[in-house]
Amino acid sequence: MCTYLTEKIELDGAGKGANGWFTLSQGAVYVDHPYHSTHEHTVNIDFTNPGEGPSARVAVELTEESALALVEAIHKALAAAPPGLASVKR
């Protein structure tokens, strides 16, 4: 399969790319052929800032199991912290 739906989200945070740290503004999640991984398909996540050009990008290519484990780990980490601790409203 060449590609499925791309889920796009707005992000507020920072990421470290090839040229150092930058402010994140967007994210994209899609199941597709990877660039570097040897698996035929992966869950690809791009953390980007289009305003700073295509190189402002942190990319990961994960297996389905890894991506789901990541989601679970994020939920667990947030559940273990006081509610709202990492919220933008705080």
Add this chain to the structure above:
Amino acid sequence: MSDAMWAGTVAFPGYEDAELEAYLARPLGDRPRGGVVVIHHLPGYDTATKEIVRKFAAHGYAAVCPNLYSREGAGVSPDDQAAAARAKGGVPDEQLVGDVAAASAYLNALDHANGKIGVIGYCSGGRQAFLAACSLPIDAAVDCYGAFVVSNPPEGFPLKATPLLSKAPDLSCPLLGLFGQDDANPTPEEVAVLAAELDKLGKEHDFHIFEGAGHAFFSTDRAAYRPAAAMEGWKKIFDFYGRHLAA
């Protein structure tokens, strides 16, 4: 016979005069030779595709792979260019045709060009090779597991890919198709639909569906690689180009 070659990055104007980065490999000998335009797969202009370009030069052809994502910026790494192009919906068909036309003209302007041009593409490039062969005067086209030639992409598909079956009457050259039995895009049934249409139109084609192979079986850097299918596929490609791209 010399087997020496030159390989490296070149540049030429593509569709609407946009500057295209491209990877060229050509033999150093002075025998007349055909040219091959290599269309990279959806993940982009990568080292595996450059290796394919050199393989054609090692077999006596001048081959060039235009970076279809060049417009995402010079100096940007190919994976970042691919992500940016994908986010914009991929490469429009008319742009692809213009870029392949420019690559063909570039090859034909090289010393020792015999004027014959082949195209070959993998994955999304397989569909684009068929598109180019239906839109430009080409001498031999190879479609390696190109999806969405026959059927519509699924609901919510983010790229500008539409079926090309209606363009089949305009196919300008013989078409070699190499597919995997276990591929879901295209399925063997979709391959059969395309073959039947080309039969009906009297268009020369030679399709092969390899057992035990799925999508991307030529990709030596991926788990999808199937050596037996790939070796047999390469043999068929060089036999096909040997017949159609000779002076």
